[in-house]
Amino acid sequence: MDQATPHPAHAECVTLRGVRPAGPPPASPTGPVTVQRVVSSRGHFQIVGQRIQVGRIHARKILEVTVDDTHITIHDNGELIRIVPRTTTQEITRIAVRRAPCSRPRSGVFSELCTNLLRAAGHDLGTGLARLARLIY
Known part of the structure; x- marks a missing residue:
């Protein structure tokens, strides 16, 4: 079978003007990270792949959650609600939430x-x- 020859203009199309090499990837945070989560109507939320139950009394509230290497700490307006052991190693992808x-x-x-x-x-x-x-x- 004959091999197709590339069109001469194709090489010009794939080169981009003003391109710079990528820098180093962003460093992941080393210490605890504080994020916000909205509690569902059933009293739970999910963070770093873990579903955490805080109770229906906190339904639809925005809670502050501090994720450490070993624990997840949950606060409501500065008041400690729960400390949960962290069972996953996933990184945090969402910091702040917006109510639907x-x-x-x-x-x-x-x-x-x-x-x-x-x-x-x-x-x-x-x-x-x-x-x-x-x-x-």
């Missing part, structure tokens, strides 16, 4: 319907709508 946006719309057709129902029933919209919103959401 609410899945339910707070305005629109549904809130307009609620407002109309409260007006029809003769309720004060200031307190009635807020009370209804608390029950629904």
Whole structure:
């Protein structure tokens, strides 16, 4: 079988202008690293491949988690919650977290319907709508 010869313009296409050799890879942190995690509605979160249970009392809170070589320390506003032994050697890839946006719309057709129902029933919209919103959401 004949071997195909490369097109002469191909060699010019693969060379990039202004290219520099890559530097050394970034050094991984040597000491403990503090990160943030959001607790799920069931009371757990995951960090460095470990699923940690902190309880439903902390659901939807943002906790500060300090990851050391041997332990994971969890704080809520400076108050110690738990110290868990570290069982994995994975590196931390996410430092800060962002809460997911609410899945339910707070305005629109549904809130307009609620407002109309409260007006029809003769309720004060200031307190009635807020009370209804608390029950629904």
